[in-house]
Amino acid sequence: MSYSHSLIFELIPNHLVNLNFPSAFDKSKADPPSLVAAPEEEDSDNDEPLLSGSGEVSKECSEVELQGWADVLAKWRKDLNQRPKGLAELVKRGVPEALRGEVWQLLACCQDDLALMEEYRVLITKETPFELFIRKDTNRTFPANEYFKESGSSGQDSLYRLCKAYSIYDQEIGYCQGLTFMTAALLLHMPEEQAFCLLVKIMNQYGVRNLFRSGFEELQLRFYQLERIMEDFIPDLHQHFVASGIEAHMYASQWFLTLFSAKFPLHVVFYILDLFLLQGMETIFQVAIALLLLSRKELLLLDFEGVLKHFRVHLPKRYRVEENARILLQTAVNVKIKKLGPE
Amino acid sequence: MEDYKYLFKIVLIGNAGVGKTCLVRRFAQGVFPNVQGATIGVDFMIKSLMVNDVKVKLQIWDTAGQERFRSITQSYYRSAHCLILVYDVFSQCSFDSLPQWCRDIDQYAGAAIAGNGRNVLKVLVGNKCDKDREVPLHIAEQFAHNNNFDLFMETSALEAENVEKLFREIAEILVSRNQESNGGTMSRSITSNSFNQSSKPSNCFNCFSN
16 A cells, blocks of 8 residues: 555545544643653753653542542443533543553443453453464563563463454454554553453454555545645644655554554653544543643754654653643643544 | 765565564664564665765664564565565575565566666575574575575674675665666766655665666
């Protein structure tokens, strides 16, 4: 498949009819808050990218916040089909780490899917043609995290079983590189069976599996959308990228295919999953635009190589600071993208 | 204007887990990562070196190895000056996949450059030669010969064996080809970074004839 324009234009009439480009974005707020300098950021010679699964996630949460969550959860548990009032506002501030396992499943409406959990127990006894691939990748996913870093650890074993089960459950997709990262993030919050149910929801109802289908056709559509949205929100940076020959497929594949879980510190990965499970695919665009907005000034000064290096090395590092991760989250939720097309 | 004379694009391809990223990182950064996560889509690194007192910049594109990513990574072949096809000497399976990769190269890289009278530089690399081998050296040499590879080498990214040499030889060949095609006068290679061949016909393939 090529990246020819003809392909993209063929796709537009079918898929982009509902894409209203954002007009609600208040240009006066176009200057996002400044990020604080991350430790070691001055050490610019350090080209070592972050390992996946890096960083500690604070379990601290203010009493006020916890009380808010307690009230909302109490209402929610009474009627699981109805998201309670005030939920969205709470999620947009980040779900407290201690509650994530439950809240994520509630958001995706996949708590207590006993039939699917039972199916999982059967699937893990079967064989997959992807065994070698999955083994290779589970050995190199979240090496910076205690639970996954040792070969043969229970974390790696669980991750292997989950990816294997999914590859048999969804034979069209099978196993695709990238899935281990997102799956590992889920496993840090819930038992395997529940993580499997949530993974199935993310892939199907949230539409992530479509990105992997038919030679990544939809992924390429998403790249196109991202570039158009960028043109609207950050025209000078878009122009700079065009002039420098930088295209979304050069930096954004893993943003979409792993939901930002392959390069960013864990607290960022979890924040993004909070938002994603609340709102869906729109979140990826919001976070992508927020990342670009927050790095705009530097990116404008960099050339082709500098930009791609920034994405690979420096961008994930600056969000090691909790405060920056919060700024990213707030900037992302303020990016108003009305409608993204096929849901 | 940067201070280099030539800019060449190199694309690494081959099965997942054969060590493509480790090769690039050993060469470009001098490190061997203990754990290197799977490459999703493509990754990019740059390294400059001197060839005959001339500064050459290598733009190295590292690609995801899983078969399904080929629809994404193939678009990078066409603008490449050099394709490095990597297998793992410790994995017969990765060697057995080479014919399919060769077909891809012929399909996506061969035709694009043929118009210029110069094929893309094809390099075969057996990585992880520090380990016990499953693929005998002479079999791989024969394969490289039969499939018209311009260069074959066994490397170890772990022990830094032949890695520098590999990229240096590639740079030397590309420089000398470029000099030949310019009648001995060296000129700066002008390279568009775009991969969108259809919309931008003036791409880097012209650099051999400018």
